[in-house]
Amino acid sequence: MTAPRSARLTRLTLTGFRNYAIMGIGLSAGMVAFVGANGAGKTNILEAISFLTAGRGLRRAALTDIARVGGDGTWSVSAKIHLDDIETSLGTGATAGVPGRKVRIDGEDMRSSESLLDYMRVLWLVPSMDGLFTGPGSDRRRFLDRLTLAIDPAHGRRVSDFENALRQRNKLLDQGGSDAYLSALELQVASLGTAVSFARQETVGLLKQMIDGRPIENTTFPQAMLSLEGTFEAETIGMSASDQEDHYRRLLEQGRHRDRAAGRTLTGPHLSDLKVRHAAKDMPAAQSSTGEQKALLIGLVLAHAELTAKVSGMTPVLLLDEVAAHLDPDRRAALFERLDALGGQVFMTGTDASLFDALPVHSEVFEVGNNEARLIQVAGAHKSA
Template sequence: MTGLALSELALSHFRSHKRAVLELDARPMAIYGPNGAGKTNIIEAISLLSPGRGLRRAGADDLARRPESLGWKITAILQSLHQVHELETWAEAGSPRQLRIDGKSAPQTALGRIARVLWLVPSMDRLWIEGAEGRRRFLDRATLSFEPTHADAVLTYEKAMRERNRLLKDMVRDPHWYAAIEAQMVEAATQITANRNRAIDELAAAQAAAVTAFPTATLTLTYADPLPDDLQSALEAHRNRDMAAGRTLLGPHRADLDAVFADKDINARDCSTGEQKALLISLILANARALAQDFGAPPILLLDEVAAHLDATRRAALYDEICALGAQAFMTGTGPELFTELGSRAQYAEVTETHGLSSVERKDIK
């Protein structure tokens, strides 16, 4: 195996899986089985091999299999460019998640330096028509894939903003209490904005350079209130307004991602459901293509129930693009017929569930 791919994945007491082990090669993997069998739980486990709380954003205690609630563990062997890493992440009951890379304790941000993982799940289908928070999170995941330190900047900014908001709610007016906090916010905000703009530029270039069956999206970073060049002065000037609101009303936490279906010049929120899905897939594929250049290998892709929302032509086009990219993609669906167009280009696993216990079995499908 070369590039970026998992060669082994093991789950212990994770969600509906008491024990599951998968031996893998670098090809895409189609995971099929009935609804509720535990397919998404497998790709959720893989998403936890990247920084953050995974594709469901669940707390550590929520990931443990019921009724045992003994805690959970995920282990994996990762080929990352020219190195092989042993990954372990787990949480004991009532304790936070922990991580070891090659037998040594490590912060989650360290995962971003050795792996790139992107995902598309059904809950994202309403991305363009719901609130800005989801779009901002989507952009930040893409940004993190290019710049692993982006998470640190966001955490620094959010921590400083919480401190400022506490001062505002307590009606503290002494400017000396605000100066250092706002300076920290501005430094982090500058990095966050630069990182996000870089990600948008990377996505735009990757879309423009590709011939694809999926539509191109024109992306713009927008704000509830325009972000001023001198954010430090603006935060100072807006303290009274923010005090009345009880929170900070200016900064990158108020950003939004605007998307336009380029060929039709229609905002994504006004597109059909199928067009909105196609735009999402286009952006995930663009992100993957850009990362193949930036990181040196395409990312691991997690595509939950993606085939069910595409007609046969677009489904075949998606599989062709994934295979051409050389990405190890984990795709879920209710039956093997959804992956017919992949043939021997993929590996297969069937997931079944009996009395709340999931089982995974490799399948040989021609």
């Protein structure tokens, strides 16, 4: 079997991005840690890397909010990467007064950020995700869609088009649109919604296979049992794609009066939920302890990274924000070992360099402060100031 491809960042430059007027970092390691005080700008570096793939970045921030305070409103992220022994320049950013995010590859303008998926797949785990299992279903759908996008580059556009079609239908219902217009729009909603549901279910199925391939007991990070649940999925079990579309279209047509009164569409895969259970204890993840939930989430992200490498043929770049602080030394060491075995590039943050003492000797540790990142440790030896 051919080994997965692996993109490596060798240079990262931020301009007008968050707290950085301009900052460049040279990189040579597969595992990189950024350490420093809270508010120093560590997470901002991870966020910048997250814009080197499709989507809205790890904070899902408005483009105008990313620009440096006191700057001219324009920001950019550029990087040099090595993939297949070829160096490629990636760039993205926004210009004040100009809508949308621009993307360039080797200096050539791209139509959308989806082009970046040909060069990098980026996954992340951030503290805001700690409440994933206890929070609203919309958070878990967004999480699942991000997982799906990493193995199915068309999924992001598919979800966006589906959500846009739903908004148009809701608006048309509110304005008293004709049955003919509604029927045409509902045909589109049904087609897109069915495709979105199918892609999500495929991702869940593949993840289950990946997770089931490991023993439940004696694992550092507990295994998750996954399912995609919702009225739409329950009603369409065993149906072909075309039958699912027809069923959804009929539901939309029959529910017009009810949806008009509610001001929103009350049936469909936009209401489905990713259900997660602690496999060894056979209990909902939401009922597990805070520590168990964190460990479950880490295990799920690691399994998905393995799945992404297997399905896409490209090992993802991982962004892990403050992931080490809540793990005991043995579990941190086990995490670093798993990350190293994945073979992709990993970027982590923490407030203390000692959190990363168990990193492999070929790793790099940067100290972040005063709007710069300074290399302080490499190949297991501390660098002098």
